[in-house]
Each structure stands twice: as structure tokens, then as C-alpha cells.
Amino acid sequence: MLVEKHASTSPQPKARRFNPRSTEVFRLLGLMDEVERASAPLASFTGMLSGTTLADATWPDVAGSVRERLKQHAKMPSLSPAPSVLCPQDVLEPVLRQAAVERGIAVRFSTELVSFEQDDAGITAELRPADGEPYQVSADYLIAADGARSPIRTALGITRSGHGHLADNLDICFRADLGNLIRDKPFNLCRIENPAASGAFVSVNGTDRWLFSTADFPGSESLGEDGWRDLLRTVVGVPDLEIEVLSRMHWESGMYVADRFSSGRVFLAGDAAHAMPPMAAAGANTAIADVTNLAWKLAAVLSGTATPDLLDSYHAERHPIGYATAEFSSMASGHLGTMLATITSEDAPRVDPLAALFGVQYEAGAFVPDGRGPAPTDRYDPAGRPGTRVPHAWLDATTSTVDLAGPGLALLTGPDNARWSAEAGQLGLRVVPVSDEAWLAETELPADGALLLRPDAVVGWHSTSEVPLADALSRLLGTPVEATV
Numbered sequence: 001m002l003v004e005k006h007a008s009t010s011p012q013p014k015a016r017r018f019n020p021r022s023t024e025v026f027r028l029l030g031l032m033d034e035v036e037r038a039s040a041p042l043a044s045f046t047g048m049l050s051g052t053t054l055a056d057a058t059w060p061d062v063a064g065s066v067r068e069r070l071k072q073h074a075k076m077p078s079l080s081p082a083p084s085v086l087c088p089q090d091v092l093e094p095v096l097r098q099a100a101v102e103r104g105i106a107v108r109f110s111t112e113l114v115s116f117e118q119d120d121a122g123i124t125a126e127l128r129p130a131d132g133e134p135y136q137v138s139a140d141y142l143i144a145a146d147g148a149r150s151p152i153r154t155a156l157g158i159t160r161s162g163h164g165h166l167a168d169n170l171d172i173c174f175r176a177d178l179g180n181l182i183r184d185k186p187f188n189l190c191r192i193e194n195p196a197a198s199g200a201f202v203s204v205n206g207t208d209r210w211l212f213s214t215a216d217f218p219g220s221e222s223l224g225e226d227g228w229r230d231l232l233r234t235v236v237g238v239p240d241l242e243i244e245v246l247s248r249m250h251w252e253s254g255m256y257v258a259d260r261f262s263s264g265r266v267f268l269a270g271d272a273a274h275a276m277p278p279m280a281a282a283g284a285n286t287a288i289a290d291v292t293n294l295a296w297k298l299a300a301v302l303s304g305t306a307t308p309d310l311l312d313s314y315h316a317e318r319h320p321i322g323y324a325t326a327e328f329s330s331m332a333s334g335h336l337g338t339m340l341a342t343i344t345s346e347d348a349p350r351v352d353p354l355a356a357l358f359g360v361q362y363e364a365g366a367f368v369p370d371g372r373g374p375a376p377t378d379r380y381d382p383a384g385r386p387g388t389r390v391p392h393a394w395l396d397a398t399t400s401t402v403d404l405a406g407p408g409l410a411l412l413t414g415p416d417n418a419r420w421s422a423e424a425g426q427l428g429l430r431v432v433p434v435s436d437e438a439w440l441a442e443t444e445l446p447a448d449g450a451l452l453l454r455p456d457a458v459v460g461w462h463s464t465s466e467v468p469l470a471d472a473l474s475r476l477l478g479t480p481v482e483a484t485v
Helices: 020-028 032-042 064-074 089-102 151-156 224-236 283-302 308-329 336-343 353-358 418-427 437-442 469-477
Strands: 047-051 111-119 122-129 135-139 142-144 160-175 187-192 199-203 209-215 244-258 266-268 410-413 430-433 450-453 459-462
Touching: 020 032, 020 283, 020 353, 032 089, 064 353, 111 151, 142 151, 151 266, 160 224, 160 308, 187 336, 199 336, 209 336, 224 244, 244 308, 283 308, 410 418, 418 430, 418 469, 450 469, 459 469
Parallel strands: 047 187, 142 266, 410 430
Antiparallel strands: 111 122, 122 135, 160 209, 160 244, 187 199, 199 209, 410 450, 450 459
């Protein structure tokens, strides 16, 4: 059941960039065709402009270090079966909502969570619909995805750490026909340095919907509709432009990370767990990774495959990632234009994007280390280590090794898998032989080797480990070996 106090999905195009790790999740859910159709209008809007107005903005000169980072980004399609897409949140959410309803999820908009209690038996929540009387529901678990101000987190008394407040910002969504203006320069983001207002333009649909993000300023509330239109005409650079102001949204740029991502039967996800500036476009992507991590664990516990101890690994795995991502995203404070200037400068933080996106290793959690030491952070080389995302390889024209994740646990083996078939059958594991020699070399698997793949595409065990498969499965699920048979 999804409970949302607002009347519908988000009207704001806040989150737009969904990286391949997120679209791999959409792919596993069978939603990639719908997501690609929704993101098609911005498929060619990939560049970054800079200027005093949008009219005079040009493609900036690319510094040497930035050029090297772009080369690294160009390698991403070879490491994933899914693309990076620009799909505004107000366009993506209806796709997800429809999929949820079609799959039997109770989606209750205009309904507020008033209060909740938890005990050893579950959660009791009081819900209040906008047009009716309050009522109670019972649930096994509660996921708090209720934003940076999270009333649920507050009720639980969970404190937060991080740099705190960094800047006050203002997003102005507007409608204007800019087709002729940007015909030869389709942009994702356009940095603006103008005496009237500095910030950045954001493409929403590439034709008539746009967003200008700037620093909030004293008196902004009293500017009036005519004042906002005049301001936008100035930074666009077209004095007589027809403009409709759709909305204005004040927002805080800051780093706030919950010190605990769970309390009893309640789990924090997204901004409720880790609010961060948008510098790295990581907020929504980190939220999707949170719930992808949590969902299979809840499913395993609810089905009796695992004990509730498995749920302790959610905080152990996601808190360090959430904190590190929020801290990196906080390296530039100020409005969106300032952040763009930081990430496109010669002095931008040196981070290998391939390692950061595809090669990160969990510090501890629901996996069994194999003694090979941590995955490198300065280059992409996870090598199939437990706690890392499984490397991608095409098995046929449409199937990737990443697609083998879920439902349930799978055992990916080399082509000589006779030693694993009987044991995997006893343990209830799906066995998938992989003969791709490059993939076997990349994962450091011999022809008769194997690795255990979690439903979130993370490696749970590698046959180089001294721990037998049955014992590893027991450790991962928190169950006695015989209980997994």
C-alpha cells in the first residue's frame, strides 16, 4: 500500500537524470520501454551551455581534465544493458504509478499518515483521507519515503548528521516557446551569470516547458507575476517573449543524513534518509538504490526464506553509501549555476565515474567476503567481489547478466557447472551457466566457478571464498543451513 497526502503525483520536474543503475531497475521491472518513451523528448538534450543569457549562451571550452571525464562517461554503455535517461519526475511518476496499480498495489492519494505505532507483531497506522473519516490499517513494515522533513523520522527520534544548511534556492517553472532559440543548441543545463539573476536553465521537455533555478533572494515573495515574467525575459534574453509562470518552489540545498536508516519495523528511504544538494544528480538515484536494496530483503523475510536479521543489513549497506554520496554532492554550495561551474572546472573533484557508478562495494552487510580485499575506488574493477554489482555482459541479443537478478537468489556458474547443480537444487537456487569468456575473466571465475547473485544485482558470494555455498547462504539469509533446503 502506498499512502500519499498529495492529490496526485509530483507536479514538479525536480529529478530528471536517471543513471544506468536506476534504469537497470526499471528494466528488471519490465518498464524500460515505457521509461524510454517518456524520456524521448529529451533524448538529444545532452550538452551544457554557459552565458549571460540563454540567447547568447554557447558551448563552453572543455578543460583537459573535464575532457578525460567525458571520455570515461562515454564508456558507460559498455558496462550496462540500460541507458542513462533524462526524464522529469512529473513525467516519470505517472509511469510508475500506472505500473503499481496494474500490479495490484493499493495507491491511496489525498491520504495522510496521521500516526503509527509498532510492536513485535507489526505496524498499526492511522490514515486520514482528505474527504473522509480517519481509519486504521495494519502492516508488517513501514517504509518512510516522506521527504527531507520526514514526520516519520521525527516521530522515531532519529537524529541527522552532515554539513547541514548550505543555500536557499528557488526554482521557477515556466512555459515559453524557445524552439527557435535553442534549435542548434539542445541543452540539458545552461549556466547563467547575469546581474539580474544567476543560476541555470533546465530543459523539461525541450520545446515549451523549462525551469530556471536561482538563489532565493529577499523580496522574492513580493515580486509579482509581472516581475517574474520580466526577470525570466531578462535571463532568457528575449525582451518580448510570451511567458506563462507555472510554479515557483523554494528549496533548501543542504546535507542531512539520518544516523539510523531503520528503527524496528520502520525503514527510511530517499530524502528522509539522506537529503543532499543536486550537484551530482544523485538524490533520486540513491533513493531508488535504497528501495531496490530493501525490497528483496523484505520479500525474503515475508516469504519465510530469511529471518528478520537480514533487515539489519539495510542500514549497514546503505548508510555509508548515502553519507558518502551526500558528502560528495555537498562539495559545491550555492545555486545550480555555481554547482555547474564546479563540476565543469579544471579543479572539479577527481572521481572515476565508472567506479563510482558500477564498482562501489558495500562495507558490510548481506554478503560473504572472499578475502580478495576491497574493490578499487580509483578505477572500475569490481571483479565479481561480494558486495559489488555484478558486471554486465550480453548473453544473447536481449539478455544481460544483470537481467539474471531476481526473483530470488541465483547461482551464476561457469560452463562446467556439474559440481553446483545438485547442491543448488537442494538449496532452492536457480542455476544459470555463463560461458562468456570475457565475463568469466572479469569476474575472476574459472570454468567451474560460481557466484551468488542477489535480486538487487549485487554479488553475495564468490566461489573463491573458503566458505562453502550452503554456509554462505545461511549467513546471508540468517537461517540454519537445513532451513534453506
